[in-house]
Structures are given as structure tokens and as C-alpha cells.
Amino acid sequence: MSTFYIQINSIKYYEKKSYNYLEAQLLVFSKDFQTYKDIFVNINSYHYGCGAVCIQSINDIINSINIYIDYDNSLELLDEKLFENRFQLPKLDKAKLLNDIDNLEFKYYSNSSYRFKKDNIFWKEIEISNLPNNSYITNLYMLTLRKSIILDSSHLSNNILLLTYDREDIYSRHCGKQEIEEDLRKSDEIRGILKHGVYNSIDLIKEKNERMKKKVELTIESE
Incomplete structure (x- = not known):
């Protein structure tokens, strides 16, 4: 049949x-x-x-x-x-979806790039880790943050979201990448953007399909 x-x-x-x-x-x-x-x-x-x-x-x-x-x-x-023993794939728990966003981990950096005979470029970076092991949801994080006006750029690499903001051209000494104190207000703002965007745009069928796949090391890269 x-x-x-x-x-x-x-x-x-x-x-x-x-x-x-x-x-x-x-x-x-x-x-x-x-x-x-x-x-x-x-x-x-x-x-x-x-x-x-x-x-x-x-x-x-x-x-x-x-x-x-x-x-x-x-x-x-x-x-x-x-x-093999059962088939029990429950619907996505949206409370867990929001809890996963609350549990994201943030690291902040200042960075700069030297330019010969020009103002050097300075910016701030955020690395967000502890992402869900679900490529559909992490890509949805990416798409949501791309629409945000508070960031200059964002991409996803090796299950870490890499964000930049506050880009400036300044006549000042190039210092390279240095870790700085977390901006708690900025972190909460990003969490709020993700909660609103992901909660309202998630496709439950695509999310379920992702959970039906074998678990593999997540090495997605998007720009």
C-alpha cells in the first residue's frame, strides 16, 4: 500500500x-x-x-x-x-521558546580597524552563545535581528550570533579587539526584539521538521 x-x-x-x-x-x-x-x-x-x-x-x-x-x-x-520505540513529538512549547531567549549568553567587545591615511574604524561587537540546538530557530534569530535598526551587522557562525553596532570613523589610535563590560540594557533590548519577532513569526511545521532530523554539529554560517 x-x-x-x-x-x-x-x-x-x-x-x-x-x-x-x-x-x-x-x-x-x-x-x-x-x-x-x-x-x-x-x-x-x-x-x-x-x-x-x-x-x-x-x-x-x-x-x-x-x-x-x-x-x-x-x-x-x-x-x-x-x-523505534515510540513516536511522540510534541508541539513546540512557546514558553520554552521564550525561556531559551532568556538563557542566551552575551559577551561584549570593542574593536577597530586601521586605515592608512584615513580615520580608523571603531565599533562594538556582541557574541551571543547558548543558542538552541535547532538550526531553524537559530536562523530565525538571525532573520529577526537583521531587521533591527539597533545593529549595524549580524551573522551566525558555529552556533554563535555575531553582532556589531555603534560603528564610527574616528581619528584615533587603533586598539584591536578587547572585551568590555556587558551592556545589560542592550542585552535586554535584543532579548525583547527576539521574543517579539520569533514568537510572532515562527512556522510550527518547519520547527517540528527540524526536530525530526538527526542531531548534527551545528556549523551554519550566514551573512
């Missing part, structure tokens, strides 16, 4: 005295149907979290995988371990 990007090769359902469980073998295709991978499903009433397992329980898995593939996500990165 075929269901869009998924071919169901087998389904077995077992009932025991104290629990029941379901096993299935799925053949999942990429969006262009050029590649495929086997997914083995094994869910039971101990782990499923919503009472007894029935044949219809497989629908959650099929619908989620179909949406994942339809959004052009990598079949290779689909985490088959999600389906």
Missing part, C-alpha cells in the same frame, strides 16, 4: 493482557522519488503516551513524515530512531 511518499510494506498488531503494540515496515521516498530508506516502526502502549495503540496510531507517523519530505527536507537526515 502506498501513501504519498511512503510505501507500507507490512503492519503487525499485537494485543497482550497488559499492553498492546504495533510494528510496521515503511519504505520512505525522497521528494523526487530517486532515493529511499527503510523505516521500522515499533510503538506500544507503554511508550505511546495516549492510551492503547491501534492501527490508526500509524497515521501520526505517516502524516509527519509526508510533511517532512514535502517541505524539501533531507531524507538522509530523517531520524529513524524516533520510530
Whole structure:
């Protein structure tokens, strides 16, 4: 039986005295149907979290995988371990989304660049770390801050947000990069921008798709 990007090769359902469980073998295709991978499903009433397992329980898995593939996500990165013992991928907790922003860590620096026979360039930098391990959300942080008028530039590298502001051309001695005291008001302002922008623009389907991927070292770089 075929269901869009998924071919169901087998389904077995077992009932025991104290629990029941379901096993299935799925053949999942990429969006262009050029590649495929086997997914083995094994869910039971101990782990499923919503009472007894029935044949219809497989629908959650099929619908989620179909949406994942339809959004052009990598079949290779689909985490088959999600389906080995259970499939329980809750909706995003927006309270946690805001808490993650509160837990961001800030470091401040002054920096400058020497220019021959011209005023030197001076600016301030912020490095924001402790970002969520979710590339969709960290990119959303980036897109939100790019729209902010309080920053001169921003980019994301090796799971750290790098921001600059207060750029000036000054006839003064070039000093290079030096760590300075955190500007708490500026940090709170950035957190507020992120909370408003991310909370109101997040795509819950894309965020869920990201959680369905295998966890890899985050080395995204954007400018």
C-alpha cells in the first residue's frame, strides 16, 4: 500500500493482557522519488503516551513524515530512531521558546580597524552563545535581528550570533579587539526584539521538521 511518499510494506498488531503494540515496515521516498530508506516502526502502549495503540496510531507517523519530505527536507537526515520505540513529538512549547531567549549568553567587545591615511574604524561587537540546538530557530534569530535598526551587522557562525553596532570613523589610535563590560540594557533590548519577532513569526511545521532530523554539529554560517 502506498501513501504519498511512503510505501507500507507490512503492519503487525499485537494485543497482550497488559499492553498492546504495533510494528510496521515503511519504505520512505525522497521528494523526487530517486532515493529511499527503510523505516521500522515499533510503538506500544507503554511508550505511546495516549492510551492503547491501534492501527490508526500509524497515521501520526505517516502524516509527519509526508510533511517532512514535502517541505524539501533531507531524507538522509530523517531520524529513524524516533520510530523505534515510540513516536511522540510534541508541539513546540512557546514558553520554552521564550525561556531559551532568556538563557542566551552575551559577551561584549570593542574593536577597530586601521586605515592608512584615513580615520580608523571603531565599533562594538556582541557574541551571543547558548543558542538552541535547532538550526531553524537559530536562523530565525538571525532573520529577526537583521531587521533591527539597533545593529549595524549580524551573522551566525558555529552556533554563535555575531553582532556589531555603534560603528564610527574616528581619528584615533587603533586598539584591536578587547572585551568590555556587558551592556545589560542592550542585552535586554535584543532579548525583547527576539521574543517579539520569533514568537510572532515562527512556522510550527518547519520547527517540528527540524526536530525530526538527526542531531548534527551545528556549523551554519550566514551573512
